[in-house]
Amino acid sequence: MTEKYDCLRLDHQICFPLYAAARKVTGRYTPYFRELGITYTQYIVFMALWQQDDQTVSEICTKLYLDSGTLTPLLKKMEERGWLKRTRSKEDERIVRITLTEEGWALRDRCLEIPAMVGSCIHLSQKDAEDLYRILHLLLEGAIYDSEE
Amino acid sequence: MTEKYDCLRLDHQICFPLYAAARKVTGRYTPYFRELGITYTQYIVFMALWQQDDQTVSEICTKLYLDSGTLTPLLKKMEERGWLKRTRSKEDERIVRITLTEEGWALRDRCLEIPAMVGSCIHLSQKDAEDLYRILHLLLEGAIYDSEE
DNA sequence: ACCAATTAAATTGTATACAATTTAATTGTA
DNA sequence: TACAATTAAATTGTATACAATTTAATTGGT
Numbered sequence: 001m002t003e004k005y006d007c008l009r010l011d012h013q014i015c016f017p018l019y020a021a022a023r024k025v026t027g028r029y030t031p032y033f034r035e036l037g038i039t040y041t042q043y044i045v046f047m048a049l050w051q052q053d054d055q056t057v058s059e060i061c062t063k064l065y066l067d068s069g070t071l072t073p074l075l076k077k078m079e080e081r082g083w084l085k086r087t088r089s090k091e092d093e094r095i096v097r098i099t100l101t102e103e104g105w106a107l108r109d110r111c112l113e114i115p116a117m118v119g120s121c122i123h124l125s126q127k128d129a130e131d132l133y134r135i136l137h138l139l140l141e142g143a144i145y146d147s148e149e
Numbered sequence: 150m151t152e153k154y155d156c157l158r159l160d161h162q163i164c165f166p167l168y169a170a171a172r173k174v175t176g177r178y179t180p181y182f183r184e185l186g187i188t189y190t191q192y193i194v195f196m197a198l199w200q201q202d203d204q205t206v207s208e209i210c211t212k213l214y215l216d217s218g219t220l221t222p223l224l225k226k227m228e229e230r231g232w233l234k235r236t237r238s239k240e241d242e243r244i245v246r247i248t249l250t251e252e253g254w255a256l257r258d259r260c261l262e263i264p265a266m267v268g269s270c271i272h273l274s275q276k277d278a279e280d281l282y283r284i285l286h287l288l289l290e291g292a293i294y295d296s297e298e
Numbered sequence: 299a300c301c302a303a304t305t306a307a308a309t310t311g312t313a314t315a316c317a318a319t320t321t322a323a324t325t326g327t328a
Numbered sequence: 329t330a331c332a333a334t335t336a337a338a339t340t341g342t343a344t345a346c347a348a349t350t351t352a353a354t355t356g357g358t
Contacts, residue, residue, distance in 0.1 A: 005257065007264045010196045010212065014278065015174050015267070017285035019193075020214040022171035023345075024293060025164045030347085041314060044168075047159045057337060063159065065169040068337050070315050077313090094323050094336040108154065115156040118164070123292045124284065129163065132284045135277050136166035143272045144173060172315075179317085190344060206307065217307050219345050226343090243306040243353050 028121060032114045036107060037081075041066075041074060043111070049084065050108050054099045056089075065140070083107065177270060181263045185256060186230075190215075190223060192260070198233065199257050203248045205238075214289070232256065
């Protein structure tokens with residue numbers, strides 16, 4: 001017997017478990033980050049830059065699905081810490097390029113074990129992990145439209 | 150040919166798509182919430198209370214996977230708006246019980262269409278949606294342990 | 299009954315997120 | 329060439345998250 005308000009149950013929506021699981025999983029990284037003095041958001045900025053150095057703020061925004069309101073202060077803080085350099089482009093003064101310093105590159109080796117450490121605490125079957133990964137990428141890359149069709 | 154640093158690629162970790170997809174999906178609710186004057190976090194507090202009124206702060210914390218540091222100020226704000234009442238328990242003065250007001254209950258009908266509206270923008274197959282839901286619940290309810298085993 | 303340990307909320311401090319606006323630079327076009 | 333439109337970052341303001349601490353109340357053991 002379905003009820004009028006069933007659609008408003010916490011356990012009947014996809015958004016809530018997504019929101020809660022994301023916080024739970026990213027939270028598992030925190031203890032490892034603490035000894036490195038970084039945060040989760042800084043970690044993904046590092047990952048973007050380790051993968052490809054010298055990117056514009058916009059490029060990093062796009063890759064991380066974040067906006068300049070979040071990234072600008074974060075990048076400034078990371079520059080103060082000596083991990084990266086913010087350089088306004090000569091050809092187009094609107095653009096700020098982000099490049100890692102030696103110190104920023106050095107953190108890479110210290111993070112190397114973290115994904116496996118966190119991964120070992122997450123007990124999903126190979127198939128579930130692959131499915132989760134695949135479905136999340138659907139959500140990120142095309143499954144969400146601006147309006148119903 | 151795998152590379153030493155492959156594990157640190159943004160697209161090789163489950164945490165990042167989870168984090169990004171969660172923000173993307175909850176962001177789809179925002180336009181609907183705006184006309185109601187609520188936020189996503191307030192919405193899930195409402196869902197918890199519509200499902201069962203008169204809960205303690207701890208009970209809500211547990212259900213929403215949030216802590217009192219997040220919920221206490223949120224609940225105070227919602228009380229100021231007239232949506233709920235915070236009442237310290239007579240039997241145990243440490244406990245604060247949360248009950249909805251008429252106004253809080255009235256919002257329920259105004260939210261009724263939102264899940265379907267948002268859902269219609271998210272194009273996942275029935276099977277993918279079910280798998281996603283199932284796997285996220287695994288993560289929330291048991292698949293994550295304190296240490297490797 | 300005493301009091302250390304525990305528990306429930308609240309508080310404090312730091313770090314995001316993101317909408318909306320602003321600033322400064324560049325582009326496109328009449 | 330002017331100059332409106334666009335673009336890239338930065339800024340402003342509001343709302344979470346969450347670790348760590350604090351406060352006040354209750355419990356459990358002697």
